[in-house]
Amino acid sequence: MALTREQVVDAAVGVLAGFGLADLSMRRLARELDVQVGALYWHVKNKQELLVDVAARLLGGIEHLPDAAATPREAVTSLATAIRAALAPVPDSAEVVQLAQTMQPAALEPLTWLRELLEEAGVAPQRSAWARHLLLNHILGSVAAQQDRSRLEAVGGTGGPDLGTDAFAWGVETILDGLGI
Template identity: 35%
Template sequence: MAQKGLARDTVVRAALELLDEVGLDGLSVRRLAARLGVQNPALYWHFRNKQELLDEMARELLAPEMGGPGEGESWREWLTRRAHRYRRTLLSHRDGARLVTASDPGASVAWGFEEELRTLVGLGFTPGQGLHAIGSISHYTLGFVLNEQARRERRERGEARDLDAYADLPLTVAGVREVGAPTSEEAFAHGLRLILDGVAASLRAR
């Protein structure tokens, strides 16, 4: 049958390419089928509904494993590297953060998380401390990128305001001039350091 000949990974890659073009709101099974030159039922052979397609797209996005700490790398250096890599992954596709929040990437990603917890336990964390550490950093990164990508969309639509538009908020303007935009690379790194300082404090308290 024709639908059997359409490989699942081909569909997912095409869906991610379409996501970059039209965004999450514009992504539909109909548009994806048209892109692939097939009828809608050919896609439903692989995915029962759009949600299953989104889940598979998120799984593809998150599939590359982080791996453990490198030679001589501390837990703090490792978690810093992990957070920056996660941010780059989410930014690698339009609406990448929204895609992840709207999806369940499944068991393979969950097992990767389990291995990361195992690594932190081996470095002196309790399972709960490891869960809080990775969870807090992941949620911070996801929220940061959600805001970052939303601001980018507004800029592309010409809806973003420049700094002069905030003249009636002098402290806000002064703060931005001092440390940069709240969605900058430096802002992300600063927030991450604050979280890691808290993780280190909780370890010392134990």
């Protein structure tokens, strides 16, 4: 059976989920797929392009159907929470999404939806990119902090204060308060 781009991305997500970004190399991926490294480059130009696809896959299960009765604030909060929930279980996912949104932000639909929801909530279009950036940094920082804490605890260390769900929700509320939403 011929290798497909979908299989390459699936395998990359599997390596990321199982071992983290440090172990996600093109050589490792080729071994996982039992192909030569060159075969991967028929499907992706380079590792950066692959990471954009991986980030899109990680965020791909998020639905953009805010409850019709939801306020703009609730819609933004719901989407931010869904993004965090999608990324939290996958090691180094925050770093992958940060890289991908820098390289190809349009490839990550939930981040586009976040900006649209912020504008619908009253954030001026010229500032909605900044507001999305602020909120995204909070989401990704929260995910990274949670993952770092888990890694430290797994090896018997202490991870400092628990910055889990409650701290995340408070941060989102604070950001939205500051934006006047």
